[in-house]
Amino acid sequence: MARNFNELRTKMSPERRERNAQRVKEALEAMPLEELREARELTQTQLAQVLNISQGAVSKVERRADMYISTLRSYVRAMGGDVQIRAVFPEGEVLINQFEDLARPKEDTAKAS
Amino acid sequence: MARNFNELRTKMSPERRERNAQRVKEALEAMPLEELREARELTQTQLAQVLNISQGAVSKVERRADMYISTLRSYVRAMGGDVQIRAVFPEGEVLINQFEDLARPKEDTAKAS
Numbered sequence: 580m581a582r583n584f585n586e587l588r589t590k591m592s593p594e595r596r597e598r599n600a601q602r603v604k605e606a607l608e609a610m611p612l613e614e615l616r617e618a619r620e621l622t623q624t625q626l627a628q629v630l631n632i633s634q635g636a637v638s639k640v641e642r643r644a645d646m647y648i649s650t651l652r653s654y655v656r657a658m659g660g661d662v663q664i665r666a667v668f669p670e671g672e673v674l675i676n677q678f679e680d681l682a683r684p685k686e687d688t689a690k691a692s
Numbered sequence: 693m694a695r696n697f698n699e700l701r702t703k704m705s706p707e708r709r710e711r712n713a714q715r716v717k718e719a720l721e722a723m724p725l726e727e728l729r730e731a732r733e734l735t736q737t738q739l740a741q742v743l744n745i746s747q748g749a750v751s752k753v754e755r756r757a758d759m760y761i762s763t764l765r766s767y768v769r770a771m772g773g774d775v776q777i778r779a780v781f782p783e784g785e786v787l788i789n790q791f792e793d794l795a796r797p798k799e800d801t802a803k804a805s
Contacts, residue, residue, distance in 0.1 A: 607778075609787035615779055618786070645762045645791060651777070660781040662788075664764070665720075666728055668773040673731070674722035675775075678758060 612654060613641040619658045629657040648678045725767060726754040732771045742770040761791045 610618065616626060623637040630637065630653060640646065640654055652662045664675045723731065729739060736750040743750065743766065753759065753767055765775045777788045 607785065607787050609789040611790035612788060615786055615788065619781075643790075644793075645760055647758055647760060648764065649758045651761065651788075655779045658779075658781075660779045663778040663780050663785070665776040665778070666768045666771075666773045667776050668732075668771075672720065672776070673728060674720050675725065675728065675764075676722040677724040677756075680757075 611641070612651075615655075616641070616658060621658060626654070626657050630654070652678070724754070725764075728768075729754070729771060734771060739767070739770050743767070765791070 616623070623634045623641075627634045627637045637654075640650065648662070648664070655662045664678065665672045666675055729736070736747045736754075740747045740750045750767075753763065761775070761777070768775050777791065778785045779788055
């Protein structure tokens with residue numbers, strides 16, 4: 580059976596939830612993909628080699644305002660990380676694990692080189 | 693200029709990062725979309741009404757292994773939440789804010805009713 584948000588909530592005191600939320604806020608930077616790549620000290624060309632696509636295709640992905648979750652995951656995995664998707668509600672948040680085993684074929688990540 | 697992961701890391705002590713990671717782990721449940729909807733105590737029919745699509749289209753979204761980020765966001769917003777996307781690396785995590793202003797037209801969320 581589905582767990583109820585109230586059940587999730589009662590696992591932590593309000594003070595603790597507030598503290599956690601504050602800490603996560605302090606800890607996390609927000610950035611677009613291009614900036615993330617630069618923070619990882621990778622060039623488009625290096626990422627293109629890992630993904631086996633052209634540099635232009637990497638550039639195109641970075642300029643997209645929307646993409647398949649699998650495409651995003653391939654891009655982030657190529658940088659050595661992984662994608663985590665959360666649904667955030669006023670009452671709390673959950674991880675969405677429906678997409679976790681996706682590894683999109685490279686020809687779908689962008690136009691192949 | 694892009695922020696470097698080392699800079700991000702030095703903002704917190706290793707002990708504090710470890711504590712935060714542990715707390716987030718304790719706090720978060722992971723589930724697929726269907727289970728999330730049930731935890732929100734919503735039926736497919738109710739969600740379909742909010743999204744202005746058919747109940748069958750909601751069912752189809754819930755069975756997908758991949759979808760556009762905008763589609764996922766529409767679905768979660770219809771439940772009163774929002775989607776947060778993180779890139780997770782051994783050295784830390786960042787929010788990816790490239791997709792945040794997406795509100796996919798309802799006809800793209802699934803086949804319209």
